Amino acid sequence: MKNIVLIILIAILAYNSVYFEKLSELADSGTSEFNFGAYADSLYNQGILKNDEAVNLEVLLNELKTDKDLAFKNYGNRLGIGSSAFFMTKIEGEVIAKTELGLKVRTPSKQVVEVDTKFIFGNAIRDASQLVQLTDFKTNAEFNALSEALNQIIREKEIPVQLEKINQGDHVSVTGALKLSKNQELPIQLLPVKLKRQ
Protein backbone atom coordinates (compact mmCIF):
# COMPACT_ATOMS: atom_id res chain seq x y z
CA MET A 1 0.00 0.00 0.00
CA LYS A 2 2.81 2.33 1.00
CA ASN A 3 4.57 1.57 -2.29
CA ILE A 4 1.47 2.37 -4.36
CA VAL A 5 1.07 5.76 -2.65
CA LEU A 6 4.75 6.44 -3.26
CA ILE A 7 4.47 5.53 -6.95
CA ILE A 8 1.38 7.76 -7.35
CA LEU A 9 3.20 10.64 -5.64
CA ILE A 10 6.26 10.23 -7.88
CA ALA A 11 4.03 10.04 -10.97
CA ILE A 12 2.21 13.26 -9.98
CA LEU A 13 5.51 15.01 -9.31
CA ALA A 14 7.02 13.84 -12.60
CA TYR A 15 3.94 14.91 -14.57
CA ASN A 16 3.95 18.40 -13.09
CA SER A 17 7.70 18.94 -13.32
CA VAL A 18 7.83 18.67 -17.13
CA TYR A 19 6.08 21.27 -19.24
CA PHE A 20 6.14 21.25 -23.02
CA GLU A 21 5.65 24.44 -24.95
CA LYS A 22 5.67 24.84 -28.74
CA LEU A 23 8.60 26.94 -30.01
CA SER A 24 6.21 29.14 -31.97
CA GLU A 25 4.04 29.70 -28.88
CA LEU A 26 7.13 30.78 -26.99
CA ALA A 27 7.85 33.36 -29.68
CA ASP A 28 4.26 34.60 -29.68
CA SER A 29 4.09 35.06 -25.92
CA GLY A 30 5.18 38.70 -26.16
CA THR A 31 2.67 39.76 -28.83
CA SER A 32 0.83 42.97 -28.01
CA GLU A 33 -2.95 43.26 -27.74
CA PHE A 34 -3.26 45.81 -30.53
CA ASN A 35 -6.23 45.03 -32.80
CA PHE A 36 -4.49 44.59 -36.15
CA GLY A 37 -7.69 43.33 -37.82
CA ALA A 38 -9.62 46.52 -37.04
CA TYR A 39 -6.69 48.72 -38.04
CA ALA A 40 -6.22 46.82 -41.32
CA ASP A 41 -9.96 47.02 -42.05
CA SER A 42 -9.90 50.78 -41.62
CA LEU A 43 -6.68 51.08 -43.65
CA TYR A 44 -8.28 49.13 -46.51
CA ASN A 45 -11.76 50.67 -46.53
CA GLN A 46 -11.00 54.22 -45.46
CA GLY A 47 -7.49 54.51 -46.86
CA ILE A 48 -6.58 52.28 -49.79
CA LEU A 49 -10.02 52.12 -51.48
CA LYS A 50 -10.62 55.86 -51.14
CA ASN A 51 -7.14 56.85 -52.26
CA ASP A 52 -7.17 57.76 -55.94
CA GLU A 53 -3.42 58.17 -56.30
CA ALA A 54 -2.70 54.94 -58.20
CA VAL A 55 -0.60 55.60 -61.30
CA ASN A 56 -1.73 54.25 -64.67
CA LEU A 57 0.55 51.32 -65.54
CA GLU A 58 1.20 52.58 -69.06
CA VAL A 59 2.22 56.00 -67.77
CA LEU A 60 4.51 54.38 -65.20
CA LEU A 61 6.21 52.09 -67.73
CA ASN A 62 6.81 55.02 -70.10
CA GLU A 63 8.27 57.15 -67.33
CA LEU A 64 10.51 54.27 -66.26
CA LYS A 65 11.95 54.19 -69.77
CA THR A 66 12.60 57.94 -69.71
CA ASP A 67 14.03 58.31 -66.18
CA LYS A 68 14.00 55.26 -63.93
CA ASP A 69 15.21 57.04 -60.79
CA LEU A 70 12.64 59.80 -61.14
CA ALA A 71 9.80 57.31 -61.73
CA PHE A 72 10.85 55.37 -58.61
CA LYS A 73 10.97 58.60 -56.63
CA ASN A 74 7.63 59.92 -57.88
CA TYR A 75 5.52 56.77 -57.69
CA GLY A 76 7.39 54.10 -55.74
CA ASN A 77 7.79 53.41 -52.05
CA ARG A 78 10.75 51.63 -50.46
CA LEU A 79 10.85 51.57 -46.69
CA GLY A 80 14.52 51.39 -45.77
CA ILE A 81 17.36 50.44 -48.10
CA GLY A 82 16.98 48.40 -51.29
CA SER A 83 16.89 48.43 -55.06
CA SER A 84 13.21 47.57 -55.43
CA ALA A 85 10.07 49.54 -54.63
CA PHE A 86 6.33 49.01 -54.54
CA PHE A 87 3.94 50.97 -56.77
CA MET A 88 0.15 51.32 -56.56
CA THR A 89 -0.93 51.06 -60.18
CA LYS A 90 -4.15 50.76 -62.17
CA ILE A 91 -5.02 49.15 -65.47
CA GLU A 92 -8.09 48.73 -67.64
CA GLY A 93 -8.53 46.01 -70.21
CA GLU A 94 -10.09 42.76 -71.34
CA VAL A 95 -9.88 39.54 -69.34
CA ILE A 96 -8.30 37.09 -71.76
CA ALA A 97 -8.14 34.24 -69.23
CA LYS A 98 -9.14 33.25 -65.73
CA THR A 99 -6.21 31.21 -64.47
CA GLU A 100 -5.26 29.28 -61.36
CA LEU A 101 -3.25 32.33 -60.32
CA GLY A 102 -6.01 34.88 -61.02
CA LEU A 103 -6.57 36.85 -64.21
CA LYS A 104 -4.77 37.70 -67.40
CA VAL A 105 -5.77 41.15 -68.58
CA ARG A 106 -4.90 42.66 -71.96
CA THR A 107 -4.67 46.45 -71.87
CA PRO A 108 -5.58 48.71 -74.86
CA SER A 109 -1.82 48.93 -75.61
CA LYS A 110 -1.82 45.10 -75.97
CA GLN A 111 0.21 44.52 -72.81
CA VAL A 112 -0.82 41.33 -71.02
CA VAL A 113 -0.80 41.82 -67.25
CA GLU A 114 -1.03 39.00 -64.72
CA VAL A 115 -3.33 39.77 -61.79
CA ASP A 116 -2.23 37.47 -58.97
CA THR A 117 -5.09 36.79 -56.56
CA LYS A 118 -3.47 33.69 -55.07
CA PHE A 119 -0.22 34.95 -53.59
CA ILE A 120 -1.35 38.15 -51.88
CA PHE A 121 1.26 38.03 -49.14
CA GLY A 122 4.05 40.16 -47.68
CA ASN A 123 4.33 43.91 -47.47
CA ALA A 124 3.63 44.80 -51.11
CA ILE A 125 0.15 46.28 -50.63
CA ARG A 126 0.96 47.97 -47.30
CA ASP A 127 4.02 49.66 -48.77
CA ALA A 128 2.53 50.47 -52.19
CA SER A 129 -0.33 52.28 -50.40
CA GLN A 130 2.22 54.71 -48.86
CA LEU A 131 -0.25 55.13 -45.99
CA VAL A 132 1.85 53.48 -43.27
CA GLN A 133 5.23 54.64 -41.99
CA LEU A 134 7.94 52.62 -40.29
CA THR A 135 7.57 54.75 -37.19
CA ASP A 136 3.84 53.93 -36.84
CA PHE A 137 4.63 50.68 -35.02
CA LYS A 138 7.08 49.88 -32.27
CA THR A 139 8.56 46.68 -33.62
CA ASN A 140 9.09 45.05 -36.99
CA ALA A 141 6.92 42.15 -35.82
CA GLU A 142 3.96 44.51 -35.29
CA PHE A 143 4.60 46.25 -38.58
CA ASN A 144 4.52 42.88 -40.36
CA ALA A 145 1.44 41.75 -38.42
CA LEU A 146 -0.43 44.67 -39.96
CA SER A 147 0.46 43.39 -43.45
CA GLU A 148 -0.83 39.94 -42.56
CA ALA A 149 -4.14 41.34 -41.32
CA LEU A 150 -4.47 43.55 -44.41
CA ASN A 151 -3.60 40.71 -46.82
CA GLN A 152 -6.11 38.46 -45.10
CA ILE A 153 -8.96 40.93 -45.66
CA ILE A 154 -8.04 41.43 -49.31
CA ARG A 155 -7.10 37.84 -50.20
CA GLU A 156 -9.78 35.97 -48.29
CA LYS A 157 -12.70 38.38 -48.06
CA GLU A 158 -12.79 41.15 -50.63
CA ILE A 159 -11.10 39.82 -53.78
CA PRO A 160 -12.89 36.42 -53.94
CA VAL A 161 -16.26 38.22 -54.01
CA GLN A 162 -15.09 40.61 -56.72
CA LEU A 163 -13.40 37.83 -58.71
CA GLU A 164 -16.55 35.74 -58.79
CA LYS A 165 -18.39 38.41 -60.82
CA ILE A 166 -15.68 38.50 -63.51
CA ASN A 167 -15.56 36.23 -66.56
CA GLN A 168 -13.31 35.80 -69.54
CA GLY A 169 -14.07 38.49 -72.12
CA ASP A 170 -15.20 41.06 -69.54
CA HIS A 171 -13.74 44.54 -69.48
CA VAL A 172 -12.29 45.29 -66.07
CA SER A 173 -10.42 47.88 -64.11
CA VAL A 174 -7.82 46.68 -61.65
CA THR A 175 -5.92 48.57 -58.98
CA GLY A 176 -3.04 46.76 -57.36
CA ALA A 177 0.47 46.70 -55.97
CA LEU A 178 3.39 46.15 -58.32
CA LYS A 179 6.98 45.39 -57.36
CA LEU A 180 9.74 46.74 -59.58
CA SER A 181 13.50 46.62 -59.16
CA LYS A 182 16.28 48.83 -60.43
CA ASN A 183 18.62 45.80 -60.52
CA GLN A 184 16.59 43.21 -62.36
CA GLU A 185 13.59 42.88 -64.60
CA LEU A 186 10.63 41.55 -62.63
CA PRO A 187 7.40 40.27 -64.21
CA ILE A 188 4.58 42.81 -64.44
CA GLN A 189 2.30 41.19 -61.90
CA LEU A 190 -0.31 43.05 -59.86
CA LEU A 191 -1.48 42.07 -56.37
CA PRO A 192 -5.00 43.48 -56.58
CA VAL A 193 -6.71 45.66 -53.99
CA LYS A 194 -9.73 46.28 -56.22
CA LEU A 195 -11.23 44.42 -59.20
CA LYS A 196 -14.19 45.90 -61.03
CA ARG A 197 -16.18 44.80 -64.06
CA GLN A 198 -16.90 47.77 -66.32
Add this chain to the structure above:
Amino acid sequence: MKIKALVTLFLIVLFCTGCQKEKDTEKPKVAVVISTLNNPWFVVLAESAAENARTLGYEAKIFDSQNNPAVESDNFENLISSGFDAILFNPTDADGSVSNILKAKEAGVPVFCMDREVNSNEAATSQVLSDNYSGCVELGIEFVKALNEKGKYVEIIGLVGDNNTWARSGGFHSVVDKFPGFEMVAQQSGDFDRNKAMEVLETIMQAHPDIDAVFCGNDAMALGAYQALQSAGKADKVKVFGFDGADEVIEKIAEGKIVATGMQYPKVMAETAAKYADEYFKGKRDFPQRVPVEVELVVKENAKRFLNDK
Protein backbone atom coordinates in the same frame (compact mmCIF):
# COMPACT_ATOMS: atom_id res chain seq x y z
CA MET B 1 62.76 79.41 -4.41
CA LYS B 2 60.01 81.47 -5.98
CA ILE B 3 61.54 80.97 -9.43
CA LYS B 4 61.68 77.20 -8.86
CA ALA B 5 57.96 77.17 -7.96
CA LEU B 6 57.08 79.27 -10.99
CA VAL B 7 59.04 76.96 -13.31
CA THR B 8 57.31 73.92 -11.81
CA LEU B 9 53.89 75.56 -12.27
CA PHE B 10 54.77 76.49 -15.87
CA LEU B 11 55.83 72.94 -16.60
CA ILE B 12 52.61 71.55 -15.11
CA VAL B 13 50.48 73.93 -17.23
CA LEU B 14 52.51 73.06 -20.33
CA PHE B 15 52.05 69.33 -19.67
CA CYS B 16 48.29 69.68 -19.17
CA THR B 17 47.90 71.75 -22.35
CA GLY B 18 49.85 69.10 -24.22
CA CYS B 19 47.53 66.40 -22.90
CA GLN B 20 44.48 68.38 -23.95
CA LYS B 21 45.85 68.88 -27.45
CA GLU B 22 46.61 65.18 -27.74
CA LYS B 23 43.02 64.36 -26.68
CA ASP B 24 41.63 66.88 -29.18
CA THR B 25 43.59 65.40 -32.08
CA GLU B 26 42.92 61.77 -31.05
CA LYS B 27 40.67 59.93 -33.51
CA PRO B 28 37.29 58.82 -32.12
CA LYS B 29 37.31 55.09 -31.45
CA VAL B 30 34.62 52.79 -32.82
CA ALA B 31 34.00 49.37 -31.28
CA VAL B 32 32.51 46.61 -33.44
CA VAL B 33 30.87 44.08 -31.12
CA ILE B 34 29.80 40.91 -32.94
CA SER B 35 27.67 38.03 -31.64
CA THR B 36 30.09 35.42 -33.00
CA LEU B 37 33.10 35.26 -35.28
CA ASN B 38 32.63 31.52 -35.61
CA ASN B 39 30.38 32.05 -38.65
CA PRO B 40 31.74 33.49 -41.92
CA TRP B 41 28.65 35.65 -42.41
CA PHE B 42 29.32 37.53 -39.16
CA VAL B 43 33.03 37.81 -40.00
CA VAL B 44 32.02 39.69 -43.17
CA LEU B 45 29.69 41.92 -41.12
CA ALA B 46 32.41 42.66 -38.52
CA GLU B 47 35.22 43.31 -40.97
CA SER B 48 33.04 45.48 -43.20
CA ALA B 49 31.92 47.56 -40.21
CA ALA B 50 35.52 48.05 -38.99
CA GLU B 51 36.78 48.79 -42.50
CA ASN B 52 34.06 51.38 -43.10
CA ALA B 53 34.78 53.06 -39.75
CA ARG B 54 38.50 53.23 -40.62
CA THR B 55 37.74 54.62 -44.08
CA LEU B 56 35.73 57.36 -42.40
CA GLY B 57 38.81 58.25 -40.33
CA TYR B 58 38.19 56.44 -37.04
CA GLU B 59 40.06 53.82 -35.08
CA ALA B 60 38.14 50.54 -35.03
CA LYS B 61 38.44 47.36 -33.00
CA ILE B 62 36.40 44.14 -33.26
CA PHE B 63 35.10 42.37 -30.14
CA ASP B 64 33.78 38.78 -30.32
CA SER B 65 30.90 37.93 -27.94
CA GLN B 66 31.18 34.20 -28.76
CA ASN B 67 27.36 33.93 -28.82
CA ASN B 68 27.48 34.39 -25.06
CA PRO B 69 25.59 37.29 -23.38
CA ALA B 70 28.03 37.23 -20.44
CA VAL B 71 31.01 37.73 -22.77
CA GLU B 72 29.05 40.46 -24.54
CA SER B 73 28.45 42.20 -21.21
CA ASP B 74 32.20 42.03 -20.40
CA ASN B 75 32.98 43.44 -23.85
CA PHE B 76 30.69 46.40 -23.19
CA GLU B 77 32.22 47.11 -19.78
CA ASN B 78 35.74 46.96 -21.23
CA LEU B 79 35.05 49.14 -24.21
CA ILE B 80 33.16 51.75 -22.18
CA SER B 81 36.01 52.00 -19.65
CA SER B 82 38.56 52.09 -22.51
CA GLY B 83 36.93 55.24 -23.89
CA PHE B 84 35.34 54.00 -27.12
CA ASP B 85 33.11 56.66 -28.66
CA ALA B 86 30.54 54.56 -30.59
CA ILE B 87 29.52 50.92 -30.91
CA LEU B 88 28.51 49.09 -34.09
CA PHE B 89 26.69 46.22 -32.51
CA ASN B 90 25.45 42.79 -33.52
CA PRO B 91 23.60 41.53 -30.39
CA THR B 92 23.55 38.00 -29.01
CA ASP B 93 20.01 38.22 -27.61
CA ALA B 94 16.96 40.37 -28.43
CA ASP B 95 16.11 40.88 -24.74
CA GLY B 96 19.37 40.13 -22.94
CA SER B 97 21.43 42.64 -24.95
CA VAL B 98 19.20 45.61 -24.09
CA SER B 99 20.86 46.19 -20.69
CA ASN B 100 24.29 46.34 -22.34
CA ILE B 101 23.09 48.99 -24.80
CA LEU B 102 21.56 50.96 -21.93
CA LYS B 103 24.91 50.84 -20.07
CA ALA B 104 26.60 52.37 -23.11
CA LYS B 105 23.83 54.92 -23.50
CA GLU B 106 24.26 55.98 -19.87
CA ALA B 107 27.97 56.46 -20.55
CA GLY B 108 27.10 58.65 -23.55
CA VAL B 109 28.21 56.06 -26.14
CA PRO B 110 25.79 55.66 -29.06
CA VAL B 111 24.99 52.12 -30.21
CA PHE B 112 24.02 51.22 -33.77
CA CYS B 113 22.63 47.70 -34.09
CA MET B 114 23.40 45.68 -37.20
CA ASP B 115 21.40 42.73 -38.51
CA ARG B 116 19.88 41.62 -35.20
CA GLU B 117 17.05 43.55 -33.59
CA VAL B 118 16.69 44.18 -29.84
CA ASN B 119 13.31 44.43 -28.13
CA SER B 120 13.48 48.08 -27.20
CA ASN B 121 12.86 51.37 -28.97
CA GLU B 122 14.65 53.43 -26.37
CA ALA B 123 18.04 51.71 -26.18
CA ALA B 124 19.93 51.79 -29.50
CA THR B 125 20.43 55.01 -31.45
CA SER B 126 19.34 53.12 -34.57
CA GLN B 127 18.92 49.52 -35.78
CA VAL B 128 19.88 48.57 -39.34
CA LEU B 129 18.25 45.20 -40.02
CA SER B 130 17.66 42.78 -42.87
CA ASP B 131 14.00 42.63 -43.87
CA ASN B 132 13.87 38.98 -42.82
CA TYR B 133 10.09 38.79 -42.87
CA SER B 134 9.65 39.97 -46.48
CA GLY B 135 12.57 37.82 -47.61
CA CYS B 136 10.94 34.73 -46.15
CA VAL B 137 7.53 35.62 -47.58
CA GLU B 138 9.16 35.38 -51.02
CA LEU B 139 10.83 32.11 -50.03
CA GLY B 140 7.45 30.84 -48.78
CA ILE B 141 5.83 31.61 -52.15
CA GLU B 142 8.70 29.84 -53.94
CA PHE B 143 8.30 26.89 -51.55
CA VAL B 144 4.56 26.58 -52.32
CA LYS B 145 5.18 26.73 -56.08
CA ALA B 146 8.14 24.30 -56.03
CA LEU B 147 6.14 21.71 -54.10
CA ASN B 148 2.90 22.18 -56.05
CA GLU B 149 1.08 23.25 -52.87
CA LYS B 150 1.47 19.99 -50.98
CA GLY B 151 3.91 17.88 -48.98
CA LYS B 152 5.47 17.04 -45.65
CA TYR B 153 8.24 19.33 -44.51
CA VAL B 154 10.66 20.09 -41.70
CA GLU B 155 11.52 23.57 -40.46
CA ILE B 156 14.94 24.07 -38.87
CA ILE B 157 14.89 27.41 -37.10
CA GLY B 158 17.84 29.43 -35.75
CA LEU B 159 18.54 30.59 -32.20
CA VAL B 160 15.31 30.69 -30.20
CA GLY B 161 16.25 33.99 -28.49
CA ASP B 162 16.96 35.83 -31.73
CA ASN B 163 14.23 37.98 -33.32
CA ASN B 164 15.55 37.17 -36.80
CA THR B 165 14.67 33.51 -36.19
CA TRP B 166 11.02 34.37 -35.64
CA ALA B 167 10.82 37.05 -38.34
CA ARG B 168 12.03 34.46 -40.86
CA SER B 169 9.78 31.71 -39.58
CA GLY B 170 6.83 34.14 -39.42
CA GLY B 171 7.29 35.32 -43.01
CA PHE B 172 7.52 31.74 -44.26
CA HIS B 173 4.46 30.55 -42.33
CA SER B 174 2.40 33.61 -43.32
CA VAL B 175 2.36 32.02 -46.79
CA VAL B 176 2.74 28.26 -46.36
CA ASP B 177 0.13 27.92 -43.59
CA LYS B 178 -2.53 29.21 -46.01
CA PHE B 179 -2.14 26.06 -48.12
CA PRO B 180 -3.79 23.07 -46.43
CA GLY B 181 -1.85 20.51 -48.48
CA PHE B 182 1.25 21.10 -46.36
CA GLU B 183 2.12 19.32 -43.15
CA MET B 184 5.02 20.46 -40.97
CA VAL B 185 6.18 17.20 -39.37
CA ALA B 186 8.83 18.84 -37.18
CA GLN B 187 10.08 22.28 -36.19
CA GLN B 188 13.39 22.26 -34.33
CA SER B 189 16.23 24.63 -33.59
CA GLY B 190 19.56 24.14 -35.33
CA ASP B 191 21.06 27.23 -33.61
CA PHE B 192 22.11 28.63 -37.03
CA ASP B 193 24.83 25.94 -36.98
CA ARG B 194 25.67 23.60 -39.87
CA ASN B 195 26.60 20.52 -37.81
CA LYS B 196 23.69 20.94 -35.41
CA ALA B 197 21.23 21.22 -38.32
CA MET B 198 22.69 18.08 -39.88
CA GLU B 199 22.26 16.13 -36.64
CA VAL B 200 18.75 17.52 -36.09
CA LEU B 201 17.60 16.48 -39.57
CA GLU B 202 19.21 13.03 -39.27
CA THR B 203 17.23 12.43 -36.07
CA ILE B 204 13.97 13.78 -37.55
CA MET B 205 14.32 11.58 -40.64
CA GLN B 206 14.38 8.48 -38.45
CA ALA B 207 10.79 9.24 -37.43
CA HIS B 208 9.78 10.88 -40.72
CA PRO B 209 11.63 9.25 -43.62
CA ASP B 210 9.09 10.52 -46.18
CA ILE B 211 9.62 14.30 -46.06
CA ASP B 212 9.45 16.40 -49.22
CA ALA B 213 11.22 19.57 -48.15
CA VAL B 214 13.32 21.32 -45.50
CA PHE B 215 13.09 25.03 -44.78
CA CYS B 216 16.14 26.35 -42.89
CA GLY B 217 16.53 29.69 -41.11
CA ASN B 218 20.00 30.25 -42.57
CA ASP B 219 22.33 28.90 -45.24
CA ALA B 220 24.73 27.19 -42.82
CA MET B 221 21.81 25.04 -41.63
CA ALA B 222 20.65 24.50 -45.25
CA LEU B 223 24.10 23.11 -46.04
CA GLY B 224 23.94 20.88 -42.95
CA ALA B 225 20.50 19.67 -43.99
CA TYR B 226 21.70 19.01 -47.53
CA GLN B 227 24.62 16.99 -46.13
CA ALA B 228 22.22 14.88 -44.03
CA LEU B 229 20.03 14.27 -47.07
CA GLN B 230 23.05 13.33 -49.18
CA SER B 231 24.17 10.77 -46.56
CA ALA B 232 20.66 9.33 -46.55
CA GLY B 233 20.57 9.22 -50.37
CA LYS B 234 17.65 11.66 -50.48
CA ALA B 235 19.31 14.82 -51.79
CA ASP B 236 17.56 14.46 -55.17
CA LYS B 237 14.10 13.99 -53.69
CA VAL B 238 13.92 16.47 -50.82
CA LYS B 239 13.87 20.20 -51.63
CA VAL B 240 16.07 22.44 -49.46
CA PHE B 241 15.58 26.16 -48.82
CA GLY B 242 17.99 28.46 -46.98
CA PHE B 243 18.49 32.11 -46.08
CA ASP B 244 21.58 34.41 -46.18
CA GLY B 245 23.02 34.22 -49.70
CA ALA B 246 26.18 32.25 -48.90
CA ASP B 247 28.38 31.56 -51.96
CA GLU B 248 28.29 27.80 -51.44
CA VAL B 249 24.49 27.79 -51.38
CA ILE B 250 24.17 30.02 -54.46
CA GLU B 251 26.48 27.64 -56.32
CA LYS B 252 24.25 24.74 -55.28
CA ILE B 253 21.18 26.69 -56.41
CA ALA B 254 22.79 27.25 -59.81
CA GLU B 255 23.46 23.49 -59.99
CA GLY B 256 19.85 22.70 -59.01
CA LYS B 257 20.79 21.05 -55.70
CA ILE B 258 19.20 23.63 -53.40
CA VAL B 259 15.99 25.41 -54.46
CA ALA B 260 16.28 28.95 -53.11
CA THR B 261 17.74 31.33 -50.54
CA GLY B 262 17.27 34.94 -49.49
CA MET B 263 20.23 37.22 -50.25
CA GLN B 264 21.12 39.42 -47.28
CA TYR B 265 23.50 42.35 -47.56
CA PRO B 266 25.81 42.43 -44.50
CA LYS B 267 28.13 44.92 -46.21
CA VAL B 268 25.25 47.37 -46.74
CA MET B 269 24.21 47.05 -43.08
CA ALA B 270 27.80 47.55 -41.89
CA GLU B 271 28.33 50.53 -44.17
CA THR B 272 25.07 52.17 -43.05
CA ALA B 273 25.84 51.66 -39.35
CA ALA B 274 29.35 53.15 -39.76
CA LYS B 275 27.91 56.08 -41.72
CA TYR B 276 25.39 56.71 -38.94
CA ALA B 277 28.19 56.72 -36.33
CA ASP B 278 30.06 59.25 -38.45
CA GLU B 279 26.95 61.44 -38.70
CA TYR B 280 26.48 61.12 -34.93
CA PHE B 281 30.03 62.38 -34.30
CA LYS B 282 29.24 65.32 -36.58
CA GLY B 283 26.19 66.28 -34.50
CA LYS B 284 23.22 64.43 -36.02
CA ARG B 285 20.82 62.99 -33.45
CA ASP B 286 17.52 62.16 -35.24
CA PHE B 287 18.06 58.66 -36.61
CA PRO B 288 15.25 56.29 -37.64
CA GLN B 289 14.93 53.61 -34.95
CA ARG B 290 14.66 50.78 -37.49
CA VAL B 291 15.99 50.69 -41.03
CA PRO B 292 15.07 47.55 -43.01
CA VAL B 293 17.49 46.39 -45.69
CA GLU B 294 15.95 44.51 -48.61
CA VAL B 295 16.48 40.74 -48.95
CA GLU B 296 16.42 39.42 -52.53
CA LEU B 297 15.17 35.99 -53.60
CA VAL B 298 17.83 33.80 -55.23
CA VAL B 299 16.58 30.95 -57.44
CA LYS B 300 18.14 28.94 -60.25
CA GLU B 301 17.05 31.50 -62.86
CA ASN B 302 18.93 34.42 -61.29
CA ALA B 303 21.68 32.65 -59.27
CA LYS B 304 24.43 33.52 -61.75
CA ARG B 305 23.76 37.25 -61.34
CA PHE B 306 24.45 36.98 -57.61
CA LEU B 307 27.60 34.91 -58.19
CA ASN B 308 28.84 37.44 -60.73
CA ASP B 309 28.12 40.34 -58.35
CA LYS B 310 30.53 38.94 -55.73
